[in-house]
Amino acid sequence: MAQSDLALLLSQIVDESKGDFKAIIVFDLREGLPMFSNTQLKSDSLYNALFPDENLDTDFDSSDLDTGLGSLSRIQEDLNKFGDITKFKQLQYSIFRLKQGTMMAYFDELPDINVAICFLSPSDINLGNVVFQSRRKVDQIKEAIKRF
Amino acid sequence: MVLLVGEIDGKSTRLALFTHKSVQKKDGERFSYAVDEMVCSCSFGYDGYSHEKDNGIAILQNLLDTFLKNHYYGQEIEKHDIYGACFSVAGTVQHGTAEVDRKNFKAKFTKRDIAVKFPSKSKSVPVSFINDMEAIGYSIFLGDGENQLDDLCNVNVSQSDLSKERRALMLVSEGMGQALWYWDGQHGKNGAFRPIPSEGGHGDFADPTPDKELSIYLEKTNLANGDTSSISYEQVLSEDGLLRIYEFLKSTRQYPEENEGEIQNISSEVIIEKAFQAKHIPLCKASVELFVRIWGAEAGNLALRYTAIGGVYIGGNLPIPTDKLREYGFEKAFVNKEKTFGNYNSNIPVKVFSIYNNPDILLWGAARYAIFDGYVSKGKFAIERAKQ
Numbered sequence: 001m002a003q004s005d006l007a008l009l010l011s012q013i014v015d016e017s018k019g020d021f022k023a024i025i026v027f028d029l030r031e032g033l034p035m036f037s038n039t040q041l042k043s044d045s046l047y048n049a050l051f052p053d054e055n056l057d058t059d060f061d062s063s064d065l066d067t068g069l070g071s072l073s074r075i076q077e078d079l080n081k082f083g084d085i086t087k088f089k090q091l092q093y094s095i096f097r098l099k100q101g102t103m104m105a106y107f108d109e110l111p112d113i114n115v116a117i118c119f120l121s122p123s124d125i126n127l128g129n130v131v132f133q134s135r136r137k138v139d140q141i142k143e144a145i146k147r148f
Numbered sequence: 149m150v151l152l153v154g155e156i157d158g159k160s161t162r163l164a165l166f167t168h169k170s171v172q173k174k175d176g177e178r179f180s181y182a183v184d185e186m187v188c189s190c191s192f193g194y195d196g197y198s199h200e201k202d203n204g205i206a207i208l209q210n211l212l213d214t215f216l217k218n219h220y221y222g223q224e225i226e227k228h229d230i231y232g233a234c235f236s237v238a239g240t241v242q243h244g245t246a247e248v249d250r251k252n253f254k255a256k257f258t259k260r261d262i263a264v265k266f267p268s269k270s271k272s273v274p275v276s277f278i279n280d281m282e283a284i285g286y287s288i289f290l291g292d293g294e295n296q297l298d299d300l301c302n303v304n305v306s307q308s309d310l311s312k313e314r315r316a317l318m319l320v321s322e323g324m325g326q327a328l329w330y331w332d333g334q335h336g337k338n339g340a341f342r343p344i345p346s347e348g349g350h351g352d353f354a355d356p357t358p359d360k361e362l363s364i365y366l367e368k369t370n371l372a373n374g375d376t377s378s379i380s381y382e383q384v385l386s387e388d389g390l391l392r393i394y395e396f397l398k399s400t401r402q403y404p405e406e407n408e409g410e411i412q413n414i415s416s417e418v419i420i421e422k423a424f425q426a427k428h429i430p431l432c433k434a435s436v437e438l439f440v441r442i443w444g445a446e447a448g449n450l451a452l453r454y455t456a457i458g459g460v461y462i463g464g465n466l467p468i469p470t471d472k473l474r475e476y477g478f479e480k481a482f483v484n485k486e487k488t489f490g491n492y493n494s495n496i497p498v499k500v501f502s503i504y505n506n507p508d509i510l511l512w513g514a515a516r517y518a519i520f521d522g523y524v525s526k527g528k529f530a531i532e533r534a535k536q
Contacts, residue, residue: 004532028526030336035529039536051272051533111170111180113522114337148528 003039006144010038013137020130022101022120025050026145029107029114032070072116076107093138095131102127106138108145117141149231149527150187151518152266155510157238157280158250158322161208163215164189165225166515168524180337181524182291183515186508188219194253204248204255212265220267230270231527233262234518236283236510238322246277272530274523280510281325282343285317287513288461288501289329289341290520296506297461298470301479301498310497313458315341316450320443320464321503324349324382324389328454336520348450349382356441356481365396385443387416387466394419394435403431420467436468437476444473444481451482451496452489463501470500 010024023046026036034050041047050067072094079091096103104119119134155162169184192211220226239248247256259275266273278286287293312331319325326348333339355363366379369392383389391414397403406429411418422432443462451460460482482498483490503509 003535007532007536026529028522030522035526036533042536109178109337110522110525111178112337112519113525115525148525148532 004144004148006036006141006148007039009140009144010036011040013141014038014040017133020121020125020133022046022122024141025118025120027067027069027072027116027118029073029076029116030070032067032072034067035115069116069118072105072107073114076114076116093135095127099123102130104130104134106134106142108142110145115145117145149524150225150228151183151515151523151527152230152233153186153511153514153518154233154235155280155283155514156208156235156246156248156255158248158253160191160193161211162189162191162511163211163219164511164515165219165230166511167228168519181519183512183519186511186515187225189508189511190215190219204253205257205261207253208255208257209261209265212262216265216267229527229531230266230273231531232274232518232523233266234276234278234514234523235262236280236514237277238280241277241279244277269531269534270527272534273527274518274521274530276518276521278514278517279345281317281319281327281345283510283513283517284319284463284501284503285327285329285341285343285461285513286517286520287509288317289315290513290516293512293516294499297499297501299497300462300470300473300500301482301494301496303495303497305495305497307497310458312339314454314456315458316447316454316456316460317343318447318450318460318462320385320389320462320466322387322465324385326450328456329458336522340520348453349385350380353379353381353384354445354449355379356445357438361400362393362396362438365399366392369395381446385439385446390416390419390435390439390466393439394431397431397434397438403434406431416466424472436472440468440473440476440478441481444478445484447478447498448482448485448493451493452485457496459497459499461499461501463503465503467502467504473500 014021014024023041024038025034027033028035037047037050075094076091083089083091091107094105096105101123102121102125106117108115108117117138119130121130151166151168153164153166165187167184167187168181170179171182172179192214194207197207235246237246237248238250239246245256245258248254263271263273263275288297315329317327317329326346328344328346329341330344331339332342335342353363363379366383370377370379383392394414410429411422419432419435422429423436447460447462450456479498483493485493501509
């Protein structure tokens with residue numbers, strides 16, 4: 001089966017980042033459930049953690065998975081409200097520094113759900129470079145999702 | 149892309165395929181998705197299965213196989229991937245597991261039991277089960293379902309003023325269900341009504357007959373069968389409930405005996421038919437009248453219990469037309485409440501849905517729920533993951 005433009009694009013962005021991006025994952029913002037990732041991630045243990053029900057031999061139901069990212073929806077709403085009041089306008093992206101890595105989250109609205117496009121990077125990256133690269137690529141990803 | 153939708157109950161399982169469409173929003177730029185049409189459907193009985201030997205999951209999987217083989221594989225529609233599935237279940241749904249426990253069909257099944265039968269590309273698409281009461285509610289409260297209902301009690305309040313007010317739903321069919329529907333601004337992208345189910349149908353029955361003769365009759369009948377529990381609303385307001393009311397009124401000998409052969413194979417439908425025909429049978433008419441009065445009173449109780457000023461939505465699979473509900477005193481019983489509460493209820497709209505006249509209502513409700521819950525996008529991503 002041919003991969004979609006989105007799958008090819010995400011794989012290409014990760015390849016070209018030369019290690020700055022470990023993964024790009026699209027989350028359903030309301031439920032915090034992962035929906036899509038770059039293809040390289042399929043051979044990583046992270047994929048099994050995020051998509052545990054892909055294997056029909058297991059009894060796991062993906063709706064039991066709680067990534068904790070459901071709360072991003074609230075952060076987006078609250079910061080948009082803050083942006084409206086202060087005239088700083090809408091939230092564009094969020095950066096989360098974890099002990100072993102960094103996640104940058106961008107937000108997008110599809111006709112039926114809101115999504116977060118998350119760039120995951122290892123801990124030893126240059127943050128400025130990662131921000132620059134993700135901002136350069138995120139519009140292409142949004143376009144590919146729209147064409148989906 | 150197509151959506152697989154089902155209706156699983158104790159008598160049969162019905163499966164269908166639906167399409168969706170894009171709908172422009174009022175702001176002119178954004179659009180959302182809505183259910184378009186039912187492409188095909190098929191109903192399966194459980195005849196031929198032995199419930200001692202066959203387990204319920206195997207029966208359901210067998211029906212799914214048959215449906216997909218006859219209506220999907222090798223058909224024009226197969227070029228459209230199945231991107232999700234939602235099933236209305238006449239039973240309990242908890243933590244992704246559904247259970248039907250009826251005389252002719254018993255099954256406890258998970259999403260995985262169903263998805264395993266999907267085409268390989270669709271094995272990870274979203275699947276959900278919703279209770280049949282929920283399916284009716286979603287059919288009414290999502291999309292334009294509300295506009296298709298009959299008004300039983302007209303009130304002097306603009307419907308747009310009530311657009312986010314609480315609603316109560318009351319289903320009278322094999323059993324009796326009651327649920328509160330409240331507006332949840334966080335549900336979906338723009339908010340929607342959500343249900344809070346109840347077991348109100350099993351609450352104690354308040355008998356409107358002068359000396360509580362109906363309750364006494366039912367208690368005696370139950371006691372004869374060793375049942376000492378109290379009389380519930382469901383024992384009166386249901387298909388079997390109408391039969392019990394008929395038997396009770398017959399036992400009073402206040403109505404003329406039926407002529408030989410006038411009623412054969414008595415059932416709730418036969419009682420209703422004989423009550424409404426031009427040369428009606430007085431016992432049948434009296435049975436339906438008492439049934440409608442009890443229904444109106446309990447619907448009024450529901451309005452008060454839930455402060456459901458957005459409306460009380462009643463219906464089921466009994467073929468009682470709206471004008472007959474009106475004629476037989478539903479509204480009078482609905483507003484017959486103490487102090488100022490009759491007036492309170494008179495400002496609450498009552499709307500009627502009918503499974504009898506709209507047998508697809510459960511399928512449409514399940515389809516609307518799935519589209520509302522983002523199955524189009526979620527399903528697309530799941531199918532693309534399978535291609536990676």
